[in-house]
C-alpha cells in the first residue's frame with residue numbers, strides 16, 4: 001500500500017521532536033553517532049544529524065514492510081514498469097541475483113553484449129584511432145560522462161574522450177577543429193535512436209567523418225542505427241528492460257570502457273553488484289538504500305521540506321548532482337500513482353547541489369540562514385588521489401564543519417549573526433573514489449529511488465512528462481525553418497515570440 005498522509009504515529013513523533021534542537025538529540029543519546037551509522041563496502045553512511053530519534057526511526061522503519069518483496073520483484077524481472085508493461089532489469093547487467101527466466105535471459109543478453117563490447121574495445125585499442133566522441137543525452141550521456149570525469153585518475157590515456165550532448169551546436173563547433181576525422185571514433189548512444197539532439201549532432205559528425213574514422217552506435221533500435229549509416233557490426237544493443245537513466249552498466253558505458261579499460265569497467269559493475277547484494281539481502285534496519293529512502297520520506301512528507309541538496313566534497317564528483325537530478329527527478333517526478341489515482345502525499349523534492357568547498361562561497365549562506373531548511377546529502381572521500389595532504393585535510397575539515405554547523409547552529413551575538421541550525425543532513429563517506437566505490441554509490445541511489453517509488457506508489461521507470469515539450473518542439477521546427485507561417489501557430493504567446501525571433505533574424 002502506498003503512503004497516505006495519516007501514517008500511524010509519524011507526525012506525532014515529528015511534533016514531539018519539533019522544538020528539540022538537533023544538538024540536543026546528540027546529547028540525549030550518546031551512542032547516536034555510532035548507531036545511526038551504517039558501513040556498506042567502501043561507504044560509511046551517517047544519519048545521526050537527521051531530525052529523528054530512535055522511536056521516530058522505529059516508526060519510520062515500519063513503512064519498510066513492502067520493500068523486501070518489492071526489491072525481489074524488481075531483481076526477478078517483475079513488470080515494475082507498469083505503464084510500459086516492462087521489467088526494469090538494470091540489476092541483471094551487473095549481478096546474478098535475479099531468479100527466473102526473465103532475469104536469466106536478461107543476464108545472458110547482457111553477458112553477450114559485454115563480450116562484444118570488450119572485443120570492440122580491444123579492436124579500437126589496436127587501431128590508429130586517437131579520439132572518441134560520445135554523442136548522447138540524458139541517460140545516454142550523464143552516466144558515461146560522470147564515470148569518465150570522476151575516474152580520470154584511472155584513464156589509461158589511450159584515447160582522448162569528448163562528449164556532445166546539447167542540441168546547441170557550439171560544442172560541435174568548438175570540438176571539430178581539434179580532431180582528425182581519420183583518427184576519430186564517433187559513438188552514438190541512444191536507446192530510442194530517435195532523440196533530436198543526438199540525431200542532430202550525429203548527423204553533423206557523420207557528414208564530417210565523410211566515411212573516414214569510425215561510427216559506432218549503442219541502441220535498442222538496431223535497425224534505425226543501421227539505417228542512419230552505422231555498420232551493423234558496430235552496433236551494440238540496449239533493451240527495453242533498461243531505462244536510460246539506469247543504463248550506465250550496459251554498453252552505454254562503451255566510452256567508459258574505452259577510457260578506463262574493460263578491467264576498470266568491470267570493477268564499476270562489481271561495485272554496483274556489491275550494493276545489489278547488500279540491498280537484496282539486508283533487513284530494512286541495516287539496509288542503506290532503505291534507510292536513505294526513508295530519511296527522504298521523513299524530510300519530504302513528515303517535515304515538509306520541498307528541496308534536497310547533494311553536496312559532494314570532491315571536485316571529481318562535479319557531475320554527480322546532475323546525474324542524480326535525472327535519476328531522482330525523472331524517476332520520481334510524478335503525482336499520479338500506478339493505479340491512476342492522484343498521490344495524496346507530496347512526492348519528489350527538487351534535487352539540486354554542487355561541490356564543496358566552492359558552493360560554500362556561493363549558496364551556503366541560504367543553507368545556513370535562509371527561510372527554508374534544505375536537507376542535504378554530504379558526500380566525502382576519505383583518501384584522495386593526489387599528493388597534497390594539506391589540501392585534502394582542508395576539504396575534509398570543511399565537509400565536517402558544514403554538516404555540523406547546519407545541524408547544530410550557534411547562538412549569535414546579534415540576530416544577524418545567529419545560526420538557527422536544525423538543518424538535517426546525512427553523510428556518505430567513500431574510503432576512496434575508484435570504479436568500485438562509484439559503482440556502489442550510484443547503485444545505492446538507484447535502489448533508494450526504487451524504494452521511494454514503491455512507498456509513493458509511482459512508477460520509477462517511465463517519463464511521460466518529458467514528451468509534451470518534445471512534441472511541441474517538433475511542431476515548431478518547421479516554423480523556425482521558415483517552412484510554415486508564424487500565423488499557423490495556435491498559442492498567442494509562442495506566436496508573438498516567434499514573430500520577435502523572425503524579425504531579429506531578418507535584421
Ligand SMILES: O=P(O)(O)OC[C@H]1O[C@H](O)[C@H](O)[C@@H](O)[C@@H]1O
Pocket residue numbers: 137138139140189190191192193194195198244245330463466
Ligand atoms: O537514449 P535516448 O533514447 O536517446 O534518450 C535519451 C534521454 O531522452 C529522453 O528525453 C528521456 O527523458 C531520458 O530518459 C533519456 O535518457
